[in-house]
Amino acid sequence: MQNLLIPLAEGEFTTPNIHFDLSTYVFEIKGESFLENTDDFYTPVTDWLQEFTDTYSDAIIFNFKFAYYNSSSSKSILKIMKILKKYSKKVAIEVNWFYPTNNDDLLQEGIDYQDMVEMPIKMREF
């Protein structure tokens, strides 16, 4: 497998930066997710992560660092969370949910994901 690196894109729609680095085992999604068709963007991301979790058994740190995402992106974020939850049953992982300072809405979103997938997530301001 190779690193999955997708640069942040700001055009008609904004897609986040994906940085899944196999040399450090730090995987990060960062930026804004403002998409019309979220599946086109997220399917390669979830496919990569699914393959990784099926073939590797290494501890990872996964950082979600969204400044904004629309409700259409929520489903894809949940899908990633579920893959991580499954992986966490065989390997110790750290999942961080970064939210902008004073943005209680995004903090609450992180707490909601934690409740939905029943997996510990660290809430951190940025």
Added chain:
Amino acid sequence: MDRHTTITINTMNNTSFFYIYAPEMIHKLNNAEEHVVLYYHGPFNNQIISEMSQGLRHQLAYTKQMGWKVFSIFVELVQNIYFYAKEYNIYNQNEPVGIVFVEESESAFEITAANFASIEALERIREKCEHINRLDNTQLRSYKNELLMRAEEDPTYKGGNIGLVQIALLSQEKIDFQTKFQNNHTAFFSLTTTVKKQTTS
């Protein structure tokens, strides 16, 4: 009275002008107590949505968290127009037509989206809004999570309600649903919600 007006949207990189015909909103545009942040009546495509979103964020940047809420609600309401609009650009049938309106008063921001929809769709939206308006904050959150789980598990489920629930959660206010010009097939309807200034940082 000139019923045409030009709305200017200043973005970081450029300035866009939207020339609109808006007889139904003239009284609001002329109301000194309410400042119109954004008004658009016309076809929607990706470029227009992107331009308006950037302009809105730029204009509301000073309000920080509140501006973020207004922008987030705006995006969900525009997506609702995409889902339900039954009027299309005569030059491009892929572009639904609707109205979006953001105004600011001393105490709040009000965000409205309006468009024509089929009677069937209209009734579904009305029911959704009535259901959402009956829920308190905790119930809304549970409902949203439930819809999200269902949408994630079932690829055929579009999760159309999630945006409306998200609007209610962000605004902490009821969604105001109004209909006009109804006939047997179609109706014009609007969704409005408010972000109160004192409730956010």
